[in-house]
Amino acid sequence: MEKASHLSVIVDLSPTQWHLSAQTSNQYPLSIETFLSQLLAFLNAHIASKHENSLVVFGALPGKSVLLYSSTELLSDDVPSLDANSYLPFKLVDSTVVQRIMNEFDAIGELEEEPSCALVGAVTKALCYINRITHPSSTTAGVAEDPSIVHDPRILILSVSPDLSSSYIPIMNAIFSAQKLKVTIDVCKVYGPDTVFLQQAAHLTNGSYIYLERRDALLQYLIMSFLSPTSIRKILAVPKQDKIDFRAACFCHKNIVDIGFVCSVCLSIFCQPLPVCSTCSFLSIHSNDSMLLAPFSLLQTHA
Amino acid sequence: MAPRNRDDNFMDVDSDSDISLLGDVEHRGKGKGKSKTTDKRKKDKGKAKAKEQAYTWEASYTRSWDTVQEDEAGSLQGAVEDLMARGRRRRLLAPAAAIRRTIIRHLVLLLDLSAAMMDRDMRPTRFDLMLQYAREFVVEWFDQNPLGQIGVVGMRAGIGERIGEMSGNPQDVLKCLSERTRLEPTGEPSLQNAIEMARSSMSHLPTHSSREILIIFGSLTTCDPGNIHDTLDACVKNKIRISVVALAAEMKISRDLCDKTGGQFGVAMNEGHFKDILFELVPPPAQRAVARAGGPGANPAADLMMMGFPTRLPDSSPPSLCACHSDMKSEGFLCPRCMAKVCDVPTDCDICGLMIVSSPHLARSYHHLFPVKPYEAVTSMEGESMPQAACHACARIFSTSVSTAATSEGMSPWGRYRCPDCHNDFCAECDVFVHDVIHCCPGCGK
Numbered sequence: 001m002e003k004a005s006h007l008s009v010i011v012d013l014s015p016t017q018w019h020l021s022a023q024t025s026n027q028y029p030l031s032i033e034t035f036l037s038q039l040l041a042f043l044n045a046h047i048a049s050k051h052e053n054s055l056v057v058f059g060a061l062p063g064k065s066v067l068l069y070s071s072t073e074l075l076s077d078d079v080p081s082l083d084a085n086s087y088l089p090f091k092l093v094d095s096t097v098v099q100r101i102m103n104e105f106d107a108i109g110e111l112e113e114e115p116s117c118a119l120v121g122a123v124t125k126a127l128c129y130i131n132r133i134t135h136p137s138s139t140t141a142g143v144a145e146d147p148s149i150v151h152d153p154r155i156l157i158l159s160v161s162p163d164l165s166s167s168y169i170p171i172m173n174a175i176f177s178a179q180k181l182k183v184t185i186d187v188c189k190v191y192g193p194d195t196v197f198l199q200q201a202a203h204l205t206n207g208s209y210i211y212l213e214r215r216d217a218l219l220q221y222l223i224m225s226f227l228s229p230t231s232i233r234k235i236l237a238v239p240k241q242d243k244i245d246f247r248a249a250c251f252c253h254k255n256i257v258d259i260g261f262v263c264s265v266c267l268s269i270f271c272q273p274l275p276v277c278s279t280c281s282f283l284s285i286h287s288n289d290s291m292l293l294a295p296f297s298l299l300q301t302h303a
Numbered sequence: 304m305a306p307r308n309r310d311d312n313f314m315d316v317d318s319d320s321d322i323s324l325l326g327d328v329e330h331r332g333k334g335k336g337k338s339k340t341t342d343k344r345k346k347d348k349g350k351a352k353a354k355e356q357a358y359t360w361e362a363s364y365t366r367s368w369d370t371v372q373e374d375e376a377g378s379l380q381g382a383v384e385d386l387m388a389r390g391r392r393r394r395l396l397a398p399a400a401a402i403r404r405t406i407i408r409h410l411v412l413l414l415d416l417s418a419a420m421m422d423r424d425m426r427p428t429r430f431d432l433m434l435q436y437a438r439e440f441v442v443e444w445f446d447q448n449p450l451g452q453i454g455v456v457g458m459r460a461g462i463g464e465r466i467g468e469m470s471g472n473p474q475d476v477l478k479c480l481s482e483r484t485r486l487e488p489t490g491e492p493s494l495q496n497a498i499e500m501a502r503s504s505m506s507h508l509p510t511h512s513s514r515e516i517l518i519i520f521g522s523l524t525t526c527d528p529g530n531i532h533d534t535l536d537a538c539v540k541n542k543i544r545i546s547v548v549a550l551a552a553e554m555k556i557s558r559d560l561c562d563k564t565g566g567q568f569g570v571a572m573n574e575g576h577f578k579d580i581l582f583e584l585v586p587p588p589a590q591r592a593v594a595r596a597g598g599p600g601a602n603p604a605a606d607l608m609m610m611g612f613p614t615r616l617p618d619s620s621p622p623s624l625c626a627c628h629s630d631m632k633s634e635g636f637l638c639p640r641c642m643a644k645v646c647d648v649p650t651d652c653d654i655c656g657l658m659i660v661s662s663p664h665l666a667r668s669y670h671h672l673f674p675v676k677p678y679e680a681v682t683s684m685e686g687e688s689m690p691q692a693a694c695h696a697c698a699r700i701f702s703t704s705v706s707t708a709a710t711s712e713g714m715s716p717w718g719r720y721r722c723p724d725c726h727n728d729f730c731a732e733c734d735v736f737v738h739d740v741i742h743c744c745p746g747c748g749k
Contacts, residue, residue, distance in 0.1 A: 065745075067698050124745040128696035128733045131740075135732075169673060170743040172666035177740045203615075204663060244615040246636075248662035258614075258639035259657070261607040266672055267665045273607055279672055 004052030005229040006133065006153040008126040009043065011068070012190075013059045013101065014117045015108065017160040021191040021215075028215040030191065036098065038219040039158070043097070044090045045227055047071070056129055057097055058122040061104055062114045065121035068100045069093055072133070117161045120170045123185075126155050127177055134181065152230045154184045154207075159198055160191040165256055168197060168249035175201045184230050188212060188221065196245045196256055206230070209241040251279060407512040408451035408587060409469065410444070411501035412437065412476075412519075416459035417492035419522035419551065425574050429521045429550050430488050436578055437519070438480050443585050445473040449667045455479055456501050460490030461526050463497035469504060492520070494556070495527035495534050498545070502538060514543045515566070517584055520557060521550040531556060538564055544588065548581055610665075611639040611657045613648060626653045670742035673749075678720035678734050690719075695727035696737065696745040722746050 013032075022031035046053055057068040071093075083091065130153045155178070178185055178201070186207040187198040194211060202209035210225055212218060225238050247258050250271040260269040268279040414437065420430040441453060453476045455467035466486065467479035480486075498516065505514045516538075525531070538545060538560075546566035547557040553570050561568035567584065571577035613636035622633045626643040627650070635644040636659065643654040648661045684690060693700045701719060720734040721727065725746035729737065737744060 065748075070698060073698070073700070118748050120743065121745050121748040124737075124741050124743050124748075125696050127741060128694075128736060128745060129698065131736050132697040132699060132732060167748065169666065169669045170749050172663065173670050173742045175663070176667060177742075180740055200663060240617070242617045242619065244617075246612045246615060246662050247639075248612050248665070257612070259609060259611045262610045262660075262665065264608055267668055268672070269610075269662075269665065270607065277607070 003152075003231075004050055004054065006054045006056075006130065007046050008056045008058065008130065008153070008155045009039075010058045010060060010119070010122045010126060010155060010157045011039070011101075012117055012119060012158055012160045013061050013104070014114070014161045015062070015105070016114050017191060021160060026215075030215040030218065035190065035218065036101070038222070040094050040097065041219055042222040042227070043093050045223060047089055047093065049227065054133070055093070056126065057093075058126055059101060059104060060117045060119045060122040062108065062117055065118040065125060066100070066104055067125065069096045070129075116164050116166075119157070119159070119161065119164065120167045120174060123155065123157070123171070123174045127174060127181065127183065130155075130181060130183055152184065153181070154186060154230065156186045156188065156226050157198060157201075158188050158190055159195060160189075161195075162192050163195040163197055163249075163256065165249035165254040168254075171197045171201065175204050178205050186210075186226050188226065190215065190218065194245075196247050197249075199241060199244050200246065202241065203244045208238055210239060211241075408448050408515060409454075409505055409512050410451065410515045410517055411454045411456055411469075411504065412441075412517050413497050413501060414455065414457045414466070414486070414519055415492050415521045415550075416457040416464070416486055416488045417490060417522045418488055419492075420488040422521070422551075425550065425571075425577065430486075431483075432574060432577065433519050433521070433550075434480060434483060434486070436581055438477055439578075440581055440585065441473055441476045441480065443582065445476075447585055448587060449664050454501070454504055456497050456504075457486060458492035458494070458497040459488060461493045461496070463493065463500035465500065465504070491524065491526045492522045493527055494518070494520075494525040494560075495529060495531045498531075498534050498538065498560075502534070502541060502543060505543065506541065513588070514541065515588075516543055516545045518545065518547045518557070518560075519550070519581075520547055520554075523551050523554065525556070532559075535560055535563060546584055548577065548584075550577065608658060611652070611659045612662045613637055613639060613645075613659050616644070673742075675738055675742055675744050676723050677738065678722055678729060680715035681717055681719040681721050681728065682715060684717060691728045694730035694733055696729050696733040699730050699732075701728070701730070 018032045018035075022029055043055060043057070046055055053071075055069065055071045057070075059066050059068045082088070134153060175185070183205060184207045185201045185205040187195075187202045187209045189195065189198070189209070189211045191212075199209050201207070208225055210221060212221060228236055228238065247256050248260065248269050249255065250257050250260055251268045252270050252272070252274070255271045257269065257271045260271060261273050262269055263277040263280065266277065266280040268277060270277075414433065416430075420428070420433065422429050425432045444453065445451065450471075452469045452471045453467075454465075454469035455476060457464040457466045467476055470476055497518075501516050543564060544566045545560045545564045547561050547568050549557055549568070549570045551570075553568075558568050560566070567580075569580035569583075571580060616633065616635050616637065618634050620633050622631050623635075623644060624630065625632050625635055625646050626638075627645050627647075630646070632644075632646065635646055636648050637644055638652040638655065638657060638659055640657050641652065641655040643652055645652060645659060648659050648664075650659055651657070652659055691701070701717060715731075718731050719728040720731065722729065722744050725744065727746035729745075733745075743749065
């Protein structure tokens with residue numbers, strides 16, 4: 001018998017990128033309306049595949065990340081009116097997600113310059129949420145009575161923004177904590193160039209990274225590759241990415257580099273040789289008395 | 304006598320620099336023997352624990368339920384929160400000064416496989432307990448030292464025996480520790496033989512890595528073919544750091560091994576203490592003797608090294624010959640400079656000599672460089688017009704009632720902890736999770 005599975009979906013809601021994606025000059029234009037209707041069908045499929053399945057939806061908006069829907073608690077008081085033609089759980093997901101996205105978009109307003117999308121915030125929130133539901137603590141009564149202990153939690157990132165190289169370190173930290181929690185991170189690149197960091201995220205957590213070639217077939221990609229829980233994926237031939245780019249972002253200019261200069265003290269990566277490491281400010285000079293020093297060491301600071 | 308004097312001198316410098324670096328470390332007590340636990344770098348937790356726990360042979364049975372107190376309502380909430388408060392306080396007491404730590408570590412685990420390990424004073428036997436803890440130690444060690452390597456050497460029947468080659472793969476090390484029948488204890492241990500074996504296996508290592516030996520020693524004797532002090536001097540010369548976890552009692556020679564090489568020495572009093580002193584050796588050792596480079600202002604030598612981050616080829620790619628073994632293979636890593644294919648990373652490219660590393664390996668240590676600021680406990684709700692209803696990270700609803708149990712310092716009666724940068728409120732569980740695991744504030748995104 002298949003156990004209940006948990007899915008956290010992170011939707012990249014960058015208005016600029018979605019605008020670009022909807023332009024008719026693209027080979028397969030995909031507007032956010034079409035995207036949402038296909039995504040909601042996928043979310044409904046997840047809920048429908050098992051009664052105990054839990055679902056959380058986070059949105060990564062410019063400068064902030066928000067919880068759009070959570071199956072364990074009601075976020076809004078207004079329960080949609082009963083409709084004989086719709087199944088209530090589906091209706092609840094659909095209306096909550098759409099309503100909240102609309103609210104957030106309205107709140108953005110006119111901005112001169114769009115701040116970068118808070119994808120990291122959304123991923124860390126998803127991890128905190130998974131930590132909360134997989135380790136129900138005795139101190140909170142509300143969680144303890146949750147009957148379904150989640151077995152293979154997954155995070156699905158639907159990304160449209162390019163790599164944000166300034167968030168290299170936080171995203172790597174998030175990947176390592178996902179590894180610790182045994183969380184699989186799946187990435188579906190809906191629009192834009194390949195992102196190196198998300199490729200590494202999927203690779204390091206045994207997830208799949210899929211670049212959407214036919215964007216009009218989004219729902220098919222979602223259902224065929226991301227609906228099955230990890231236990232079933234061993235049997236199915238789920239597509240994985242072919243190449244994994246292990247490039248990193250340098251600390252000085254936030255460039256993504258394939259050959260970098262690494263400080264032997266703190267392992268910071270730079271794209272060009274520097275006389276002084278800007279992270280740990282150790283001079284890169286040879287000392288005569290280097291006998292007792294192991295150059296590979298780390299400057300640890302506690303804030 | 305002359306070399307010995309120099310060593311003593313070295314040790315004095317060593318302990319002085321220790322103080323200037325660590326700040327809160329007590330002075331190295333020269334008087335030994337009075338207490339079994341004169342380990343300076345021990346955390347507060349270890350010390351408190353050591354005091355309240357009895358020796359294994361004194362305790363007939365443990366009453367673990369006595370330490371947990373129920374409150375009036377019969378719930379354990381108060382006890383749990385007290386434990387959490389202690390944890391928080393311990394974190395806040397972490398040294399504020401900068402410490403240099405070794406990143407690329409090489410460790411030889413020296414296991415005592417002599418007949419003394421079959422003693423049953425630790426349950427089920429010293430041997431089984433050692434294997435179990437050694438496995439847990441290896442897992443934790445690789446987690447915190449992803450660029451490190453571990454080799455395993457056993458001491459039994461008077462000789463040193465190589466059990467596992469130096470390897471960077473935790474699975475290899477765990478495999479050689481899991482074959483219990485191969486490791487069956489017998490005979491007398493020989494410290495000298497085993498240390499010589501460990502030393503020779505580390506002699507080729509480059510200078511930028513640390514060389515460490517960790518001895519788990521249960522016997523009270525050692526039968527050596529020569530003078531073990533010569534071995535000790537050789538280890539000092541090779542800058543090998545020896546740490547000993549003794550299971551029986553303190554021996555002069557094991558204490559000397561640790562003191563002269565700058566390692567840690569500990570005698571395990573019972574099962575829990577054994578694990579504590581073993582796991583204290585997991586975090587990278589603080590780099591010492593820095594002050595020798597010419598006062599506290601002088602910076603030690605550090606170089607920028609050129610490293611390449613490869614592209615990984617999948618199993619389904621067309622097979623080709625690898626540059627390192629000339630084997631026909633599909634999977635592999637491409638050197639970013641010369642595009643040669645190598646089988647495994649980290650390595651030096653066989654064609655152009657570029658050091659190829661996987662960037663996630665490097666990234667594992669970055670949370671030390673950019674730690675998350677500690678959250679402040681919200682102690683007063685006055686002046687808050689619109690308090691956040693739920694935890695910013697996990698969306699757990701905050702309770703509106705004041706918890707009376709949490710009166711101790713560092714705890715918020717509302718269960719709210721606030722990030723000093725983004726001013727979002729987090730629950731206690733997320734506070735611990737963010738600082739211990741994620742190392743990234745969900746509110747600020749950095």
